[in-house]
Amino acid sequence: MSEEAHDPTGLELASEIARAAVESAAYGPTLPEPAPPKPVRRRRVFQEQRSGAHPDERDPQRVGDVLESVIQARGWQRRIGLSTVLRRWPELVGEANAQHSKPVDYADGVLIVDCDSTAWASAMRYAASQIVATLNRKLGDRTVLRVEFRGPKPPSWKKGTRSVKGLGPRDTYG
Template identity: 35%
Template sequence: MSAEGEPTGIDLARAALAAARKKAKELEQDKARRSAAGRRAGAQRRSGSRSDDRDPQPLQATIGRLMSEHGWEAPVAVGGVIHNWPHVVGERIAEHCVPVGFADGVLTVQADSPAWAVELRHLSGALLAKLNESVPSGPDGRAVKRIAVLGPAKPRFGLNGFR
């Protein structure tokens, strides 16, 4: 202290250090209280150096999780079958029919002639078994429950019976 009773440089430094230590101790205690209250209230954790589910995830893992959470595995697999239709049903059948839709476990197939529509209706049991071997099962054990066969989209003959 100076002769007039005012603190000098070293005394000011000691007082500042004591005030900083007191403030740090208060902050640490407040942090501990908030942390304990947050754990009790189920507050969101803060990210640290360890990996957790909030870290960036690989796209393939994220897509897989979304597909399973929303029940999209079977429709996506059926989409793959539709894309590879000739390999699944064979070239001969694929030349005369195409899949046109899939909804609620029903695969809709359109034939290019009434004769092929009848043929596909007869083959639908075997095709159904083959399709369900190619795709993951749905909730009841089958992804494709039924095959609906449509005839040709438009008549093959004009009004007078000729093309």
């Protein structure tokens, strides 16, 4: 057996490959013709998927608009409106009245306000209809149905485990 000399550079092999490529190109392509492309079937696009000239829910939206829609969807507008107005309590009832009264609860259209004394609670009761009208103007119609003004809680006369039944000394509390 004759042993052929090995070419470490690979130039002979590259030359043979190049000659074979030139010869095959001279006789035309040897690969089969590619099949014509199949027509692309378009899926039917439904009307709600198309974007139009007017904005819809898929378009970018402002944060305030998104929050407003969430507030309306959850039914929070009265509660948020009420908390906003209650933070502005001095504007609604006046500085002097606000110093002696504080809104503490709102449920089922009834606003409960605690006052410093029974005299302030009585004075505020006279202005209750005006306060209800102002709150409904700010919050929306029929949000606040009634305002209850409470005076200070009377002290408890029951001290210890052995107490006598009854209210204790009489005084003008509430």
